[in-house]
Amino acid sequence: MVDVIREPVAPVPPLEVPDVDLYHPKSWLTTWVFSQDAKVIAVQYAGTALAIGFVALVLSWMMRLQLAFPDDFSFIDANGYYQFITMHGMIMVIYLLTALFLGGFGNYLIPLMLGARDMVFPYVNMLSYWIYLLAVLVLVAGFFAPGGPTGAGWTLYPPQAILSGTPGGRDWGILLMLGSLILFIIGFTMGGLNYVVTVLQGRARGMTLMRMPLTVWGIFTATVMALLAFPALFVACVMMLIDRLLGTSFFMPALVEMGEQLKYGGGSPILFQHLFWFFGHPEVYIVALPAFGIVSDLISTHARKNIFGYRMMVWAIVGIGALSFVVWAHHMYVSGMNPYFGFFFATTTLIIAIPTAIKVYNWVLTLWRGDIHLTPPMLFAIAFIVTFVNGGLTGLFLGNVVVDVPLSDTMFVVAHFHMVMGVAPIFVVFGAIYHWYPKITGRML
Structure with a gap:
């Protein structure tokens, strides 16, 4: 046999890949601006x-x-x-x-x-x-x-x-x-x-829609609600801005301030309240529904168990979103509305507790006999359920006209609002950050 002498092969330099984004060179401006x-x-x-x-x-x-x-x-x-x-x-x-x-x-x-x-x-x-x-x-x-x-x-x-x-x-x-x-x-x-x-x-x-994670369902439903509710606030802000700058009287009745007759007259402050709360109560669920979806996925993941009653959870989210548009005047029981009008909104307010309770029971049944890992996201999800249920129970009192009138503008309302709209969603924010921080940053928290 003839020995073949092979010449040493020069190492191939690594392929230089330019630092580019999808369509353009990557820089600080293209990344963050x-x-x-x-x-x-x-x-x-x-x-x-x-x-x-x-x-x-x-x-x-x-x-x-x-x-x-x-x-x-x-x-x-x-x-x-x-x-x-x-x-x-x-x-x-x-x-x-x-x-x-x-x-x-x-x-x-x-x-x-x-x-x-x-x-x-x-x-x-x-x-x-x-x-x-x-x-x-x-x-x-x-x-x-x-x-x-x-x-x-x-x-x-x-x-x-x-x-x-x-x-x-x-x-x-x-x-x-x-x-x-x-x-x-x-x-x-x-x-x-x-x-x-x-x-x-x-x-x-x-x-398909019925395969989407509940987080997406919550965000999607909340977004649709916001697109329907925010125009009411937009109109109210524009009308008040015109009242303030041009002296119109959309919301300003005839007034005497410090003994001086103001130039306003004929406006309705109650109209602003209706516009504001037509946005304001859906806004509660614009915040709550994404939190519901995230909590559902956190519990399912850290209990190592599929969410109980997925389809029921989806329809509960959609039902809450729809009902939230017919309850806004329960914020206005003390505005002088007709008592029969108040009875209608008290009824719809209490009905919205049904799909909310469905979600709570399904979360508990998901935890039942699950392989629960008490990780920080799971602890925050459980804290959300406890806090939200406490706040929701106080809402049953405030939804009733007879009880709400003496409790209006008291710390009872402040506590209800902060438990449902303040502390509970913030718990979900903490849990979501713990859960997805490694995905977002590539580092464990």
């Missing part, structure tokens, strides 16, 4: 929402410290207290929870859970975040405006909201609040249409 990637936009939404939520948290701390130690925290006067509570409530309900559940978790989870490449309209998705950020900046500008932010309460009831006796009523405070809400609604409408179209048209082959 002009990115159309739903996952990046989700992180932007979540980061902004958590940042402004921390501001609301600090405001709540300061209010409680002032109540506990009035001598040491006397720098918060009566006007400042109203301003703090207004900004705290509006930030937590709109700019934190709504934006975080729909803009943050919705953007990240919908494409991944449905097998979609991305959102159907990525450019519109990008614009929706930047309009949301602009709305947050306009809101925060109220802290630095002459007179400070508005102190009309988070419900912004007229005529109080735009009178000179209210902090920020005749200054920039109410204008910045209304302008910020209008911007938020515009941005959310762009993002919300994107979510709905992606769920209906962007699913992978074989991913």
Whole structure:
């Protein structure tokens, strides 16, 4: 045999792959400013929402410290207290929870859970975040405006909201609040249409509606509700803005302030309440339904068991969403409405407890004889159930007209609202972050 002498082969240099995104060279601008990637936009939404939520948290701390130690925290006067509570409530309900559940978790989870490449309209998705950020900046500008932010309460009831006796009523405070809400609604409408179209048209082959994770069902139903409810708030904000700037009287009746006859007359403050609460009560479930869906998936995953009664859970979500549009006036029992009108809304309010109870029982039955792992996400999910049930039981009292009238504007209502709308959804936020943090960052928490 002849020995073949082989020449040494030079090592082949590794293939250099340029750092590019899908369609363009990758840079800081394309990643964090002009990115159309739903996952990046989700992180932007979540980061902004958590940042402004921390501001609301600090405001709540300061209010409680002032109540506990009035001598040491006397720098918060009566006007400042109203301003703090207004900004705290509006930030937590709109700019934190709504934006975080729909803009943050919705953007990240919908494409991944449905097998979609991305959102159907990525450019519109990008614009929706930047309009949301602009709305947050306009809101925060109220802290630095002459007179400070508005102190009309988070419900912004007229005529109080735009009178000179209210902090920020005749200054920039109410204008910045209304302008910020209008911007938020515009941005959310762009993002919300994107979510709905992606769920209906962007699913992978074989991913039927009745195979979607309950997280997606919750976000999808909440988005449809928001697209139907937010226009009422948008119209109310525009009409109040015109009342404040142009002197119209959509919501302003004839008034005498400090002995002076004001130029308003013929308006109806009750009309604003109907518009606000037609948005306001669905808003409770716009926050709660994504939380319901996430809790369902957390319990199913960490109990190592399929969710009990999947189809029943889906129809419960849809039923809650539909019923939430016919209960809004239970917030207005003390507004002078006809008692028969109140009876109708009390009835629909108590009926909505049925699909809610179905969900609670199905969560408990999912845990029954499951291989439960008490991980942090599971603990937060269980804490959500306990807190939400406690808050829901107080709602049974407030849904009754006879009981609600003496309890209206008391700490009983504050406790109900914060258990259902405050603490319980925040538990879900913590659980979801623990659960999906490794997926989002590639690192264990």
